[in-house]
Amino acid sequence: MVEERIIDSWLQIDCNSSCMRILHVITSLYTGGAERLMVDLLPLLKENGNNQVDLLLINGVETLFKRKIEQNGVKVFSLSSTNDVYNPKNIVRMRPYLKQYDIIHAHNTACQLFVPIASLFSSAHPILVTTEHNANNRRRSRGWLKPLDRWMYSRYKAIVCIADKTRQNLENYIGKQEKIHTIYNGVDVRSFVRPIKDISSNVEYVLTMVSAFRVQKDHETLMRAMTHLPTNYRLQFVGDGEKIDRERLHTYCNSLGIKDRVTFMGVRQDVPDILEQSDFVILSSHWEGLSLSSIEGMASGRPFIASDVDGLREIVGGAGVLFEHGNDVELANIIQRLSADPNEYKNVAIRCQEKARQYDIKLMAKNYHELYQKLTTPN
Numbered sequence: 001m002v003e004e005r006i007i008d009s010w011l012q013i014d015c016n017s018s019c020m021r022i023l024h025v026i027t028s029l030y031t032g033g034a035e036r037l038m039v040d041l042l043p044l045l046k047e048n049g050n051n052q053v054d055l056l057l058i059n060g061v062e063t064l065f066k067r068k069i070e071q072n073g074v075k076v077f078s079l080s081s082t083n084d085v086y087n088p089k090n091i092v093r094m095r096p097y098l099k100q101y102d103i104i105h106a107h108n109t110a111c112q113l114f115v116p117i118a119s120l121f122s123s124a125h126p127i128l129v130t131t132e133h134n135a136n137n138r139r140r141s142r143g144w145l146k147p148l149d150r151w152m153y154s155r156y157k158a159i160v161c162i163a164d165k166t167r168q169n170l171e172n173y174i175g176k177q178e179k180i181h182t183i184y185n186g187v188d189v190r191s192f193v194r195p196i197k198d199i200s201s202n203v204e205y206v207l208t209m210v211s212a213f214r215v216q217k218d219h220e221t222l223m224r225a226m227t228h229l230p231t232n233y234r235l236q237f238v239g240d241g242e243k244i245d246r247e248r249l250h251t252y253c254n255s256l257g258i259k260d261r262v263t264f265m266g267v268r269q270d271v272p273d274i275l276e277q278s279d280f281v282i283l284s285s286h287w288e289g290l291s292l293s294s295i296e297g298m299a300s301g302r303p304f305i306a307s308d309v310d311g312l313r314e315i316v317g318g319a320g321v322l323f324e325h326g327n328d329v330e331l332a333n334i335i336q337r338l339s340a341d342p343n344e345y346k347n348v349a350i351r352c353q354e355k356a357r358q359y360d361i362k363l364m365a366k367n368y369h370e371l372y373q374k375l376t377t378p379n
Contacts (some may be wrong), residue, residue: 116155186364213241
């Protein structure tokens with residue numbers, strides 16, 4: 001509680017002597033962890049004194065996240081309204097924005113690459129910052145891209161990693177550097193905290209997974225686990241993705257014969273309420289950075305169950321329950337074990353809530369602001 005008061009008081013500090021103009025750049029505001037982070041983080045950074053905090057999208061298509069961040073007072077600019085985020089024309093379109101800000105903060109691969117290229121052709125020299133959101137990515141497995149990656153990272157004055165494993169893997173790839181920092185991802189934990197549920201009288205169980213439909217997620221293992229569970233278990237997927245991924249998951253669900261027990265809920269703004277109505281919160285992934293949905297799930301007062309993979313074991317270990325990556329039988333057994341033991345169910349949920357409180361977004365915003373101040377303060 002003392003830490004919460006310190007963070008809350010930080011948000012009221014006037015920074016007239018050190019206001020900064022900060023532009024975050026991301027591909028779009030479709031559903032996803034990095035996108036959700038923009039919605040939650042940027043208004044907090046903007047609240048700190050007189051900082052100007054804006055957002056630039058490569059693909060400015062209208063989404064729920066875009067409307068929400070604009071409602072929270074963040075100005076949003078767009079380079080285009082198409083999903084062609086790797087179009088080189090975006091480099092040219094980006095250049096005028098570099099002149100208007102002290103700090104340009106890039107997220108996601110296309111932005112990470114285009115921002116430093118655009119800076120080469122600009123008379124302005126803003127400070128470049130980027131965030132690594134995942135412990136791994138497919139690009140690093142392609143050796144021919146490594147020289148380009150090394151050049152790209154060399155152009156940034158600071159590289160933020162969202163978890164220890166993310167930093168370790170990046171340093172293994174480009175070497176240890178003083179400009180690499182770790183700032184843990186965070187969420188508005190208090191908005192997700194609910195009383196611990198008593199399942200001793202349950203006759204039906206609801207499983208919920210919150211995540212975008214992307215290659216790093218492993219919805220299939222959770223669907224296979226449903227084939228090992230009795231018919232009084234139902235599954236909800238919250239999130240969405242590209243049409244090809246949506247159709248692939250629906251087809252897989254139908255092939256398993258469980259479509260009557262699975263609900264695809266799409267992108268929702270009432271996630272805390274959905275988690276409250278659930279009995280188990282699960283995240284099955286191939287890899288993660290520091291998953292926001294894992295923190296939200298742990299805060300919900302429900303047992304959180306996750307794949308034992310990079311980016312999840314560091315957060316969930318010692319609090320929630322981990323299952324072997326891709327092992328649908330083990331996952332089903334864990335769910336049934338907790339369902340049959342209300343005391344263990346309660347103990348896991350309590351540990352999860354306690355762990356989640358370590359990842360409050362106000363602490364994250366404070367750490368980002370301090371980094372920006374350090375970068376803009378003359379030596």
